[in-house]
Amino acid sequence: DVKVTQSSRYLVKRTGEKVFLECVQDMDHENMFWYRQDPGLGLRLIYFSYDVKMKEKGDIPEGYSVSREKKERFSLILESASTNQTSMYLCASSFPGGLPYNEQFFGPGTRLTVL
């Protein structure tokens, strides 16, 4: 059974804290993604990675960074959390090649609240 796991389901942090969100996939996928999901806005791409140590900015990278040291793990870092980063964060992975048709497999999400 394919799986994408995220380190926390719920997280509460204070403004200014450094926050790490971890994602692990067991499908040997090359591509990994971080999205945030907000009501009425859908899923917005923050960063994606197509290989170890490779990363590309998505639509809303400001205030975030990522790390991919191993193929199965993709971390999202909030350098200094702010209240406008309160959101649901979803990690996903997919195979490369034939990109338009690739199914993305999602983790269960981390609901982050920044106070």
Next chain:
Amino acid sequence: TQLLEQSPQFLSIQEGENLTVYCNSSSVFSSLQWYRQEPGEGPVLLVTVVTGGEVKKLKRLTFQFGDARKDSSLHITAAQPGDTGLYLCAGVKTGGFKTIFGAGTRLFVKA
């Protein structure tokens, strides 16, 4: 402004009713996907459509890709409470590589 506009945003119906949700854009897509997301879970792919005019059926769900590849619809026949969830359309623009998601239609089916 969403590149993929989904309508309606919210739908509450009785078990057994039929419904259609829509995904529209002014852009042409090389493919469109429909995902369902249940509370507390990530989205799960239901179907991918790639050819203009294509129709795919998944039990009581019928998916159609518009002839011009700018829109798609999802029709559910005889809805059941288990169909409750957030339905997201997602697509890759022709010539692009990134998947774009709509804001979703939240469906609630009452028993």
